[in-house]
Amino acid sequence: MRCSTLLFVASLAAPCAAESQAGRLPPASIREDIGSFRAFLGGDNSYSEAARAEMQRRLAALETAADTVGPAWFELEIARLVALADNGHTNAQAASRSTRFNRIPLRLTPLTDGFYVLRAHSAQADLLGARLVAIDGRAIADVRKVVHTLTGGTTEWRDRFAPYTFESPQQLQALGQAREADAATYRFQLADGRAVDRRIVAELPDINRPRNGTARWMFPAVALPNEGPGWRSLLPVDKAPW
Template structure:
């Protein structure tokens, strides 16, 4: 979907389970895929340390010993564990072909907020669960569940929680982890929007009519293309500014406290050339001379950092007043670099509001996918290193010199996380914090 000229995207790191195949794949086919991982993925993944590489090789050897007994979800879980040992958010298992998609998935879409695991969308007979808080899955609290599934992903905890919901929803994954008894149904304990607590045994449904989207798009209640039969937790006509026009990657709005710029991408999207938007934003700033600028990167999951790098560097100097930079766990990849460029250029004139960004300041990206011949799964390896905090000059594959935004910290000056409580109430803690800083009543 989004261009990957320099940094890869969080959004294309879509992790999912494979369906329990009607026709089992032979032991020889499994061994062929695992041999591909050993020959083509492990040597190229530079995010491994010597210790974690040895652990990944040992885990792969265990899978090879079980090759004839591996279900599709066993293979997915095993390979996810191998890649997760690199502890790098840009690395891991992916699927790029319908043949690798799960046949079934829960009729729910989940979002993991700082304060709760919430049903963001529910399908058909499960419609009454939209907006419910998940209290337990297969008898495990959300915290205990995360303790079991975190081994499938690398990176910061905030980002793992963002992405792991897709695995939890997928057929067979929790069974392969030893969390669930069955592959095709899960028992959930929930607190409904009206306060009632219920326990439901929820069967997986065919994947064919499941809405697909980047993780951040599920926050907005507006229907996705081709989406039918799904009930969102929020009402589409009662959402705060940051969730409006959900399918527009770039937005420019005049607000009572300043000019609001929102980036959900750093690349051209279908029908939305990013260069045209940047020109329009520059012209508006020059014409309106706004007293304050709000740059919302909370759902900027990345793309081509070069498209916005100079724009972000110039923004603070174009303003007479302050620039308020909104960031959070979905700020990722090129979105993090954009935030770093703006912060370094503006210094004390930039006020960071929100939550921690979705990746560490030191990470690996770039690379390519190794596509497995039989399962059709792919493993993304990374071979370009970044350190936005301290720099990595002189270290292997360091790319810092391309952008020169370090040293920088993106720790918020004002904490204003997007919580489940605020989201369900249609509030925006980040904009409310900005309004308080400017001296306007939220």
């Protein structure tokens, strides 16, 4: 996706976060954004004829629902429409989106057999190294299928960006995958095989929050700008082979 396209999608999303306190977006603003989005992507050659038809159908449905659309659902539906190109390049950035919605104080990374906690705030440090099993009673395999619709490309590519959504109860609720917008109950499997259910309250949206990619959490515990104190990584600095 061209850089200008990413900036355009971000510009549509930015007012949504600002309006999130009210829980509703002005219908006129939604329709204006949809019109701009339709015109902009109308000239994007990334979409097949079938994908373009699907996008136009869903944009029309989004316009019809403009009076009741919330900020999270609106932005996520836009992301799903962008992802219909399914080429790995034409995507709405999950990293940028993560700063506009809440996020729990731990970081997940996809590995061969699942999503693992590789970085966490001290209050959740006992979960370092644990594998995510479920969210609010939904198997992570099922949640993953839904979250994958937000990103186009291969399964592995989609997995790289899925944690940004797994870590946000607000986004998960909008997708129908969490009961509450401010917290969710996560089930983990610890290294010793024990299962742990943990209700984790999310931190508020923060445009200055680090938006590093999931591969970053495989590196040692080095403080990140604007991250705040108390964060720990699974891999200590003195144990890192690199």
